[in-house]
Amino acid sequence: MSIGAPHWNSRAYVLDARLHPVPPGTPGELYVAGAQLARGYLGRAAGTAERFPADPFGPAGERMYRTGDLVRRTRDGGLEYLGRTDFQLKLRGQRLEPGEVESALRAHPEVVEAVVAIRRERLVGYLHTVAGATPEPDDILAVARKRLPGYMIPADLILLEAFPLGTTGKLDRAALPDPEPVCRVYAAPETADEQAVADVFSVELGVEKVGREDDFFAVGGNSLSAIRVRAALANSLGLPVPLALLFAHPRVRELAAALRAEAVVNTAGPDWAADAVLDPEITAHDLAPRRPGPLAAVLLTGATGFLGGFLLRELLERTDASVYCLTRAADAAAARDRIHANADRYGIDLGAYQDRIVAVPGDLARPRLGLSAADFTTLAERLDAIYHNAAHVNHLEPYARMRAANVGGTAEILRLATTHHRTPVRYISTASVPDGPLPDGLPGYVRTKWVGEQLIRAAADRGLPVRIHRPGLITGDSHTGAAGSDDAWWTMLRAMLVLGLAPELPDGEVAMLPVDQVAAAVVSGAAWHRPAESGDATPVVLLPSRTVSLAAVRDEILSRGYRLASVTPADFAAALLTAAERPDADALLVRAAALSINYSAEVTGMAGRDPHSACAGVDRAILSRYLDYYVRTGFLPPA
Incomplete structure (x- = not known):
């Protein structure tokens, strides 16, 4: 309102x-x-x-x-x-602002009013819709997910003709109905360990009955609740429970076996090797090239994300093209609002380019990107290039949770690029993706990007012009310091400042890539030294020409009055986990503890430099801007 x-x-x-x-x-x-x-x-x-x-x-x-x-x-x-703000809910240790959740639910165009409450240890949304409308719950939640963190997404939605009112005419929350029990196929635990794991899942996640085939994520678990579940499992079983096992084996029977170091038979989950095979119908052979001349129409995915906002600005400033922005939203107006809200968040001024931004409501995780067959074909006919930047980014969740958007979405982008003519595709991957075969033990997100690269390579073999970009640790704007609050590297640094502790590490160099420099390099193509129409699918790893030392980061922090006691990495990890398991721990501290299990090169930023790179990287002045921005916005605590 x-x-x-x-x-x-x-x-x-x-x-x-x-x-x-x-x-x-x-x-x-x-x-x-x-x-x-x-x-x-x-x-x-x-x-x-x-x-x-x-x-x-x-x-x-x-x-x-x-x-x-x-x-x-x-x-x-x-x-x-x-x-x-004086009416809060608390669910499994997390504080929720009902007004924020209700506002996100009302963002769907067919929802007139929304109320949330906790029932049976589940967050439930109660909705009143426009007359005659019966929106799909998944569509409503898709809109909400773009506005809320995962732990604030309702587990159930209930449509009501009217909200119950008390004698004073105000909402009677106690009279809101309970949701119907979730119907799942139940398979009873077969061993004592399976029963113990199932019991912990049931208590900590508020699920009445958990069986041996139930999945931690499917029954309501997430990266934040995983910390509590880990502690409860360790207490129940009397065993050390690494978080890595919970994320790698989220199914009850698999986790129970893994905790005893037994062979785990994983019969569920998608086959990533099969996913890496591109649909034979997706081919550019016998298709005409894009029309000659400057770019007139470009598709950008991920314009509501951190890098995506800066890519949008670069495309608008460096070309005269209209930029079509595929955005998960109920309609074009809501999509446009999300694009501009994201730009505002990072201080990006799009005011001069309103007539060249075309909001396209859709969904990467759906066939044809969530578009109708006619709209899909029309879009394919218009495009001169595609910048595929969108992805579900989570360094903690398994492959299966990100597969639809990151793998299926990439396949649909390639389908779009080969529907009418050969539309060149630039694919934004990550420096964490290894060359060659996929090794064991990689986080699910990196696996999805590896599979995505295989699909891009296959399309190149079938005649499609492509380019794979592998940026490393992307940091804030080099001029303003504006950066995302969900960045893994800074989340870990914040944890150190909150705890007043820092692990003793050998001095190294952090290869920070300012987001504005990355966007400029990708759009200009200067970093690739190859013509834009090249079909060469050899990935280009983007590194800065200079790095910043850990010693410089530490000196900058100490100069601001922060106190950091040096401890061993093991002691730091133990202190972080202990703090994260407290009932009143804030969500970012919990996330830092969970991130410590998947601290890949992309997260740590520990990498080399490229003296010939188009990206200058970060110096002490830019580092200072980052800290200023994070303190000013409240992400980092004051000294």
Whole structure:
């Protein structure tokens, strides 16, 4: 719900719990200040101190008022009301803002009103839709997933003709119905260990009955709840339980066997080797090349992501093409809003290019990218090039959870590129992908990108012009410091600052790639030294021409007043895990503990440099901008 903007003599701030401003589009608490503000509550000193803190952004001595309203700022400077901050839910140790979840559910065009509640240890969404509409729950959740972290996605959705009201006319939450029990084929545990694992899953995930064939992720587990499950399993079985085993063997019977170092028979899950075989119908043989001349129409996937936002800017600035942005959304208007909200978040100004941005609502994980057959064909006819950057990125989840978007989506992009003419494809992979056969033990995300590369290579063998780009550790904008808050490298650094501990590591070089430099190199093609129409599928690993040492990172941190005690890597890992298993641990600390099991080269950034690279990399000044940005936005704690 829009509530407009403050009057000329008033100020409105959207702040996090540390009183730091949050980026546009990010929910925060509304604080107001200005000439109309009262001095406080008469005769209530404690209440005044709580609700009228000092205004750190206004003139000296002024105060601001903490409203308790959850809002977010739109890209035009207005404010949207999401709910109240003084009504929170807690599910399996995670605090939830109901207003934020309800706002995300209402983002679907057919949802008029939404309410969430916890029932049977599951987050349930109750919806009232427009008259006559019966939207698919998966479609509603697809919209919500683009606005919420995984642990805030409802497990069930219930459509109601009307919400139950109490005698005062307000919502009666206690009268909201319980969801129907989830129907699963139940196979009873066969061993004591299987029973112990099933019992832990049941208690920690709030599932009434868990069988030997049930999967941790399928019954509601995620990377955050995995920390608690690990601790409960270790306590129940009296065995060390590495997180890696839980992610590698999420099925009850497989995990029980793996914990005893027994041979695990994995009969479920997709066959990645079969996935790496491209559909024979996808071929560019006998197709005409794209029309000659400058690019007129380009498809970009992932425009609502970190690198994608900067790729969009580069394409708009360096070409005259219209950029079609495939975006997961209910309609074109919602897709456009997501594109602009993402640009606003990173300080990217798209104002001069409105008429060249074409929002295409779709879904990588669906056949034909979620488009109708007619729309799919029409889009194929228009395109001169495709920049395939979108992916489900999660360094913790297994291959199967990311397969539809990362593997199936790449196949559908190649189908699009070979539907009408030979449309060149640039594929954004990762430096963590190895050359040659796929080794055991790689994280699921890296596996999906390896399979994606095999599909791209197969398309090149069938006559399609392609280019594979393998960037390493992508960091913030070199000019503004703007960066993502879900970055794995910085999440680990944040954990060190929160704990006041740092593992003793030999000094090394971190190959940071500023996102603006990566986008410029990919779009300009200067880093590849080959013509754009080349069908050569040899991957090009993108490295910076200079690196930054761990010693320089440490010195910059200490110069700001942070204190870091050096401990052994084992002691640091133990301290991190202990802190993450506390009931009140914040989500980022839990994620850092989980990430420590899959700390690949892409996450650590420990790599070499390329003196001939088009990307200069990071120096001390840019590193300082990163830290300034993260402290200013509240991602990093103050010193």
